[in-house]
Amino acid sequence: PAEDPAAPSTNGESGGRVFAAPSARRLARELGVDLAAVDGSGPGGRITEMDVHTAAETDADGPEEAE
Amino acid sequence: MVVGDIATGTDVLVIGAGPGGYVAAIRAAQFDLDVTLVEKEAYGGTCLNHGCIPSKALVSATDVAHEAREAEHMGVHADPAIDMAGMTAWKDEVVDQLTTGVERLCKGTGVNLVEGTAEFADENTARVAHGGEGQGSESIEFEHAVVATGSRPVELPALPFDGERILSSRHALALESVPDSLLVVGAGYIGMELATVFAKAGSDVTVVEALDQALPMYEADVTRVVTQRAKSHGVDFHFEEAAADWEEREGGVTVVTEGEDSTVSEHDATKALVAVGREPVTDTVDLGAAGVETDADGFVPTDDRARTNVDHIFAVGDVTGEPMLAHEGMKAGEVAAEVIAGKPAALDQQAVPAAVFTDPEIGTVGLTEREAEEAGFSPVVGELPLRASGRALTHDDTDGFVRIVADAADGFVLGAQIVSPDASELIAEVGLAIEMGATLEDLVATVHTHPTLSEAVMEAAANAMGQAIHTLNR
Amino acid sequence: MVVGDIATGTDVLVIGAGPGGYVAAIRAAQFDLDVTLVEKEAYGGTCLNHGCIPSKALVSATDVAHEAREAEHMGVHADPAIDMAGMTAWKDEVVDQLTTGVERLCKGTGVNLVEGTAEFADENTARVAHGGEGQGSESIEFEHAVVATGSRPVELPALPFDGERILSSRHALALESVPDSLLVVGAGYIGMELATVFAKAGSDVTVVEALDQALPMYEADVTRVVTQRAKSHGVDFHFEEAAADWEEREGGVTVVTEGEDSTVSEHDATKALVAVGREPVTDTVDLGAAGVETDADGFVPTDDRARTNVDHIFAVGDVTGEPMLAHEGMKAGEVAAEVIAGKPAALDQQAVPAAVFTDPEIGTVGLTEREAEEAGFSPVVGELPLRASGRALTHDDTDGFVRIVADAADGFVLGAQIVSPDASELIAEVGLAIEMGATLEDLVATVHTHPTLSEAVMEAAANAMGQAIHTLNR
Numbered sequence A: 001p002a003e004d005p006a007a008p009s010t011n012g013e014s015g016g017r018v019f020a021a022p023s024a025r026r027l028a029r030e031l032g033v034d035l036a037a038v039d040g041s042g043p044g045g046r047i048t049e050m051d052v053h054t055a056a057e058t059d060a061d062g063p064e065e066a067e
Numbered sequence B, C: 001m002v003v004g005d006i007a008t009g010t011d012v013l014v015i016g017a018g019p020g021g022y023v024a025a026i027r028a029a030q031f032d033l034d035v036t037l038v039e040k041e042a043y044g045g046t047c048l049n050h051g052c053i054p055s056k057a058l059v060s061a062t063d064v065a066h067e068a069r070e071a072e073h074m075g076v077h078a079d080p081a082i083d084m085a086g087m088t089a090w091k092d093e094v095v096d097q098l099t100t101g102v103e104r105l106c107k108g109t110g111v112n113l114v115e116g117t118a119e120f121a122d123e124n125t126a127r128v129a130h131g132g133e134g135q136g137s138e139s140i141e142f143e144h145a146v147v148a149t150g151s152r153p154v155e156l157p158a159l160p161f162d163g164e165r166i167l168s169s170r171h172a173l174a175l176e177s178v179p180d181s182l183l184v185v186g187a188g189y190i191g192m193e194l195a196t197v198f199a200k201a202g203s204d205v206t207v208v209e210a211l212d213q214a215l216p217m218y219e220a221d222v223t224r225v226v227t228q229r230a231k232s233h234g235v236d237f238h239f240e241e242a243a244a245d246w247e248e249r250e251g252g253v254t255v256v257t258e259g260e261d262s263t264v265s266e267h268d269a270t271k272a273l274v275a276v277g278r279e280p281v282t283d284t285v286d287l288g289a290a291g292v293e294t295d296a297d298g299f300v301p302t303d304d305r306a307r308t309n310v311d312h313i314f315a316v317g318d319v320t321g322e323p324m325l326a327h328e329g330m331k332a333g334e335v336a337a338e339v340i341a342g343k344p345a346a347l348d349q350q351a352v353p354a355a356v357f358t359d360p361e362i363g364t365v366g367l368t369e370r371e372a373e374e375a376g377f378s379p380v381v382g383e384l385p386l387r388a389s390g391r392a393l394t395h396d397d398t399d400g401f402v403r404i405v406a407d408a409a410d411g412f413v414l415g416a417q418i419v420s421p422d423a424s425e426l427i428a429e430v431g432l433a434i435e436m437g438a439t440l441e442d443l444v445a446t447v448h449t450h451p452t453l454s455e456a457v458m459e460a461a462a463n464a465m466g467q468a469i470h471t472l473n474r
Ligand SMILES: Cc1cc2nc3c(=O)[nH]c(=O)nc-3n(C[C@H](O)[C@H](O)[C@H](O)COP(=O)(O)OP(=O)(O)OC[C@H]3O[C@@H](n4cnc5c(N)ncnc54)[C@H](O)[C@@H]3O)c2cc1C
Pocket: B015, B016, B017, B018, B019, B020, B021, B038, B039, B040, B041, B042, B043, B044, B045, B046, B047, B048, B050, B051, B052, B053, B055, B116, B117, B118, B119, B148, B149, B150, B151, B169, B170, B190, B281, B284, B285, B316, B317, B318, B319, B324, B325, B326, B327, B328, B329, B357, C449, C450, C451
C-alpha cells in the first residue's frame, strides 16, 4: 500500500515501463525524445543511446515519418 | 553577536541539512550557484543524528557481542558484556565524525551555512531566526528554494513521549543503560531494528503490532525469516494488538493494548518505545506564506523534477512522503539541484531499493511477483535458499533466500527480495540490473566471485531460467 | 564387490568433481545428456574440501573472536578464547554439508557418479581404477570428455611437505591446535588469508616473501592497506627473502632464507606453511593417451569454448591455468557443457572478478588504471576513501577505498579495485556494470541504499565524473 518502502518510483512520463539505461533516458530528455515512441535495438527491445540519437535525427528530418 | 535584521540574497536557499538538504546544497554549489543552507539543529538531520547512522552503529556493536556469545559451536568461547554508556559514547563519536564531515564538505564546496530556523515570508523571501535569545534574525531573498525539513516520529495521543518511560526512536538511540525489559509498540522497520538491538544487548523485548505480522509491507515469507530469528533472540510478539493506554508502576510502565473484539491485555516493561510511523515537519517553515501546498497527510507533493506547485520552490526527502528513506531524499536533492542549474535531470529511476537492518537483513528493490502481475507483466520467479550458499554456511548464517522477479517474455529483471546477511549490500547489483534493463541472462552470464553471497543473486536468476546449478530447478 | 573390467558408455565423461567438474556435469545433465562424473577423492574438489570453503570458514570464525576482542571502545567487553579443535570440527561440518549437497545435486540431476581415478586409454576411452585393493576397474567409452583435474600446491624442493612441520595450505586448514608461532612462506592470497586467520587465532605469525610486497599482483595502494592491517594484528613481514632450507629444532623449525646479495636469515617457528603457488594435476589422467597437449608449465591450453586441441575433449578449471579461481572453473564448466549440448556458448565474459579474504577484503574486477592505459583507453579514475562512508564508520572499519576505472571518452566502466569489508560482495555490482557496458553515469543514476558500503561504488563513479557528494572532487 501507500507506505510500502519497496514500491518503485515509476517513470513519470508513462505508465508502462521503458527498458533503457539511465544514460539513455537522460539523453532522451536532453534531445527531447519520447522513449515510449522509440524502437529499441537491444535485447528484448532495450533502448540504447544509439537508438535515442537515431530517433532524434529522424524526428528532426520529419517527425510524422518517425515510427 | 548579531542582533536585528540583515537582508541577504542567494541563488538557492536550502531549508534543512538532512540528507535531502545537504546533498541539494553541495550539488547546487558544484554548479557555482550561490547556495545558503539553513539548519536549526544539527548538520546531517535525522539520518545522521537520530536515525540511520546511530541505529546502524548500535546494530553493528550489539552484533559483535551477539555473534561472539553464540559462537561456542564454532570453537569461540566468549562471554561478552555490554556497557551501554560506552557503546553510546562510541556511537556519538561516529555521529560526530560524520556530521563534522558534512559541515566540512558543505564549506569545502562553498555552501553558506546558517544556523537557525527558516520560515517563508513570501514566495521569494525567508526569515531566519537564529537560535538562542538575542541572536536576532535575518531575511534571505532567494531565486530558488529547496524545502528539506524532514519528518518526526508520530506520537500516540494515549502514549505521549516523555523520554523517560515512553520513548521515541531518538530517545532509544541515546540510552545510557540497557533497560531490563523493553516494550516496542509497532513492528515496522524502526521498531524491528531496535527490538533486535536491545534483545542482543540483553533486554527482554516484547513487540506489539496492530496488524497480523511484523514488517507488514513485506511478503509473508520475507518477514517470517526475520520474525523467527527475532524470536530465537528472545523477542516476544503480540500481533493484532494496538497500544491504547499506559500507566507508570514501580520501576517501569504497564502498557494496555486492545486486540480484536476489544480484548484488553497488559504488558509490563521497564520502558516502552513507540515506533508507529513518521510525519512531515512543515510547522517550522510556514509553507503557506510561499504558496506551497501540502496534501491531506501534510506532505508536500512534488513532480519528477522535485518541484512543488510553486515553480521555483522544490521539496525533497521525508517531507515529500513515501518512501521516507535517506537515499531517496539524497537522489531528490541531487535532482532538485541539477534542475535548478538547468540540467536535464529527473527522478526517473525505475526502482528505489530499501533495506531493513534486522537479523538477517532484508533488501528489496523493484517489484514483487504480485506487483509485477498487477503491473501487467507475466512474471517468472527464481530463488536460491541461503542454505545452498557456501558463503552463507561459512558465515554460519543460512536462514533466508534470494528471489529474483523477471518478465517471462523478455527476461527483463523487475525486482528482488533478499533476506540474508548483508542483504542491504547485495541488493545494489539488482538495482543496477533493473536500471540498466538487464535480463536474467545478463545476471547469469556475469561471473560472480566464489564464495560470496552475491553468487546467490546469479543463481536465483539462473533458477528463474531453469538452469541453476546449486538448487534443483522447478 | 566388483572385480575385473566392465565396459560402459557415456555421452559426457567428466574427470574430477571440483567446481569445474561438478558444474560441467550438472549442466550437461540438464540437457538430458548421459553424464558420468569420476572423482578419486572427495566431491567438491580442492575448493570445498581444502580451499575456498574451509579457509572462509576459518576466516569467519576467527573474525568473530577477533572483533569481540577489539570492541572495548564500542562498549563490548569480551575475552574470547579459541578452541582450534572445536573450530576445525565446525569447519568440517560446513564442508560436509556442502560436499553432501554437491553429491545430492549431481544425483538429483541424473549424473552418474563413479568413485575412482580416471585415466585416458585413447581418444574415446578412459579406464577408471576404483580405490582400494580388489575394487577393480572399468572402462568407459565417451563421446565427449571434460578434464577437470584441478591443481595442487607447489612443493619447494628445499622444504618438502611433511604435514607436521612443513605444511601445505591443506595441512594448515586441518590443524587441531593453534601453533604458538607460524612462519608463512609466500605472501600470495592463500598465504595472506591464512596468515590473518592464525594471527587472529593467537599465533605469532611471520611472513617471508621473495618479492618486495605482499600480494604482488595487486597495486601498491591496495596491498598497503592489507599489509598495514596485518601488521596491526601482529604479523611480521620479511620481503625480498626466499626460503632456502630448514631444520627441525626443539618443538619447531628453523627456516633459512636468502635475501639480496645472498644475505642469509633464520626464522624460528613452531610450524612453517609453504604457499608459493599451485601446479596443474595431469599426472593422474594420462592426457597423452588421448592426444591432449599441455603447455610448457604443464597446463592444458583451451579455446573460448573450453576445448583442448582434441575437438571432443574439453578442459576446465585450475588445470587450464590462470586465473586459478573456483568461479572461473565453474563458468568454464558451464560453457563446456553448453557447447557439448550444441548451444552457442562461449567464454566471452569481459571480466572475471577476484577476491582476497584478508582483513579488510580485496575485490577487483576488470582493468586497473595502468592496464586500461596499456589497452589503449584514456582512463579516468574515481575514488571514495572508506572513511567517508557512513556504513564503514558504523562497522568501525574505515581503512580502504573503492576505486572505479572508466573510459574518459564514453564513460564506460572498465574496472574496479575495492579494499573494504565485504569487498568480495561489492565487486559483483561492478562486474555486472562491466558486462552490461554500463557507464559511470549509469552507476551514479542508480539509487543505492543508505547506509551501505555499496554507496561507495556509486560515489567513486561520481568522483570520476567530478560530482561526488561525500568526498571533494579533484
Ligand atoms: C531510527 C531511524 C532509523 C532510520 N534508518 C534509516 C536507514 O537505515 N536508511 C534510510 O534510508 N533511512 C533511515 N531512516 C530514515 C531517514 O532518517 C530519513 O529518511 C532521512 O533522514 C530524511 O532526510 P531529510 O533530509 O528529508 O530530513 P531529515 O533528516 O529529517 O532532516 C531535516 C532537517 O531539517 C531541519 N529543519 C526542519 N525545519 C527547519 C527549518 N524551518 N529551518 C531550518 N532547519 C529545519 C531539521 O532540524 C533536520 O535537521 C531512519 C529513521 C529513523 C528515525
